[in-house]
Amino acid sequence: MVIYEKDILDMETIKNLNRLLHFPTLLLIAVMQVVTYYFIITPMLAQYGMTPLMSVMDLANLVLASVFMAAGGFVINDYFDLKIDEINRPLTRVVGRVIEKHTAMTLYIALTVVGVLFALWLCWHARSFDYALMMLFFTGILWFYSSTYKRILVLGNLVVAILMGLVPMMVTIFQNYFLVQHFMMDPDLSLLMSDCLSYTGGIALLVFAWTFVVEVIKDLSTEKGDRELECHTFPIVWGEKKTKILLYVWITLIWAVFGYIIYNTPALHSSLSLRLYVCFTLIPAFSLYYVIAKARNAGDYRLLVNYSIVILALNVFYSYALFHN
Secondary structure, eight states, rough: OOOOHHHHHHHHHHHHHHHHHHHHHHHHHHHHHHHHHIIIIIHHTTTTTTOOSSOOHHHHHHHHHHHHHHHHHHHHHHHHHHHHHHHHHHHOOOOOTTBBHHHHHHHHHHHHHHHHHHHHHHHHHHHHHHHHHHHHHHHHHHHHHHHTTGGGGHHHHHHHHHHHHHHHHHHHHHHHHHHHEEEEEEOOHHHHHHHHHHHHHHHHHHHHHHHHHHHHHHHHHHEEEEEEEETTHHHHHHHHHHHHHHHHHHHHHHHHHHHHHHHOOOTTOOOOHHHHHHHIIIHHHHHHHHHHHHOOOOHHHHHHHHHHHHHHHHHHHHHHHHHHH
16 A cells, blocks of 8 residues: 555644644534433423424534634643643644644634634524623633643643533523523423433533543643643642542542432433443443553553543443433
8 A cells, every 4th residue: 555645744734633623522522512402402302392492503503612612722722831742742742843823823713713603693593691701701711721720720620621511511501591581481391491400410510520530630641841831730739649549539439429329310220221330430430540550651641531531421422321211
């Protein structure tokens, strides 16, 4: 097989775009929102003889707004991490090696503006000025996270975990707003809204919990550069050993809390749901204990970041499967 120079350049371009924009994470964001709409909200409304008042076009606007704003967040994060990346990954960094800083800033502005326009279009259709302000607030949070928050102990990890947890919740929040706008609220409808928020809230909590794990492991993988720039992450403030203990405790809380919820919720308590829990939460959690214990250097931790993201995705889709159990 002959590989031409053009093909090599194309593959390298794709790799660089993925390093900059994190396509798997953007895909996960989009899929979580689409699956929430079709596999959680739509079946719940069908039980009441209703169809979603949030149209497919509204959903598309929300997904595109989320994806473009997240992509902008990734770009501005690399923009502010230029010196850190020069230390941690000098050969694979994108900003400062493949594209100039001003180009990265222009790309960030373009992606963010497109995302905001989709968000404002959705909020205009929903006739909600408050939600428009909330969507604009998210772009500000992404900027300050990259420039400041991520260098503060705990705060940076929590910001990213909360934002990821809100990804599935936003679908339910907007759907419930459309319900309020179109119907006089009655006890049955209030109960429906409560059920939607409760279940997607559980998924959001799961996403938050695993995202926190991913972010702490990322801090372990970037400790060298973070230390040079005087960041205050868990590995720098607590040390590697104590940070690993934090991960062990946090992962234990995840499988213990969600195991308790599944076991004590009649609607989820079945042999199939318990088997799904063992396969997609318990076994991955215990395997993560082992891999974390064996990790010794930045390369190990970078692989561990990818592994923990896979576990996050498995847990997300497992939680959707529980609903249809």
